Amino acid sequence: MPTTTSNPNVVDEIIKSFQLPDDRLTVITQKILEAFKLGTEGNPNGLAMTPTFVTSVPNGTEKGTFLTLDFESAAFRVSQVKLDGKRNLASADKIVDLSAQDKTGEATAFFDLVADSVKGFLAENGIQGSTSNPLPLGVTFGFPVQKTGIKNAKLAAWTKGFSVQNAVGKDVSTLLQDALDRKRIPVKCVSVVNDTAAIFLAQSYLSGGCVLAAIFGVGTNGAFPEDIAKIKKLHNTPSLSTTGKMILNTEWGAFDNQRNVLPRTPYDNKLHRESLRPGFQSFEKMVSWMYLGEIARNIFVFLIDQSPPALFGGKSTPALNAQFGFDSYYLTLVEQASSLADIKAVLVEHLGFKSEDISDTDANIVRAVSIAVTTRSARLAACAVAAGLVY
Structure with missing residues (x-):
């Protein structure tokens, strides 16, 4: 068996660098609150705080049948959802997995694939529309956008491993509608909302109310309602009422891209440099499922490369x-x-090691590192949730 030289100092220092005491969590939470406020005012130093133009939410009494399209990290889903007005729903779904080529190819090819899948779903489920009476489609799009209306959503950036070409800066509903029209599919895109806002709406229907929606998965984000009068970036929108509330999409995954607050380690920095969008989504890359394993891997490789080896x-x-x-x-x-x-x-x-190459010390180090990475993620996630509830 190869010998791992036990060097508790190097391992202990790594574990310590991932620990967040309560006073540090308080500071991070306060900084997230400040980023919320700046973003709502339209200050570029804050978070995006993207207006969704959703100004009313369900309460569980709604009835009807609806066509939806949901973009996820590795797939998209076409659904027909039926609401019974009693906080219950039923759905028929078609999930289409996306290859690496799909996620990095041309926008026209990508949205043609989506349109073809919608067409197939309609045929498989006997759902019919017509040119004069197209089927309304609601879209959930979990990527940063600039919104100017309920369906107007200009793609600001790809995240979650996507880098479809010639899409950034263009309106998502237009790209999709053009593809549907090219295929002569009688469907009309009527709304585009972020996935976090969609969760807020869904939970409002299922429970009769919601105060905060949060996603902690491949990415992370949060959404909550704000008084329209306080959303200063909307004050030049004369057609919009200044009363009532609107759901804001925080885009908190981009918190602290300036690297002023979050306790980034060399293992985080390596991940950032090698990611598709270095320097962006700083908070997301320390919290979300997509990246935690890579942070741990960076630590393991560092320990393996020590002289003498520490793992x-x-x-x-x-x-x-x-x-x-x-x-x-x-x-x-x-x-x-x-x-x-x-x-x-x-x-x-899962990694192809031989059992004789793994000592008890190695296994303990792997466990300690795994716990350190996931615990830090959970504590940072709690900061975002706390800020969203307090704001």
């Missing part, structure tokens, strides 16, 4: 050497393991 006796595997080769799901498996033998089994099965 796995200096040995690695092709899986561990590859970017994003340590999936965030493995963190869960390691934390749930009831014994060191279980942790070793995870490393053997």
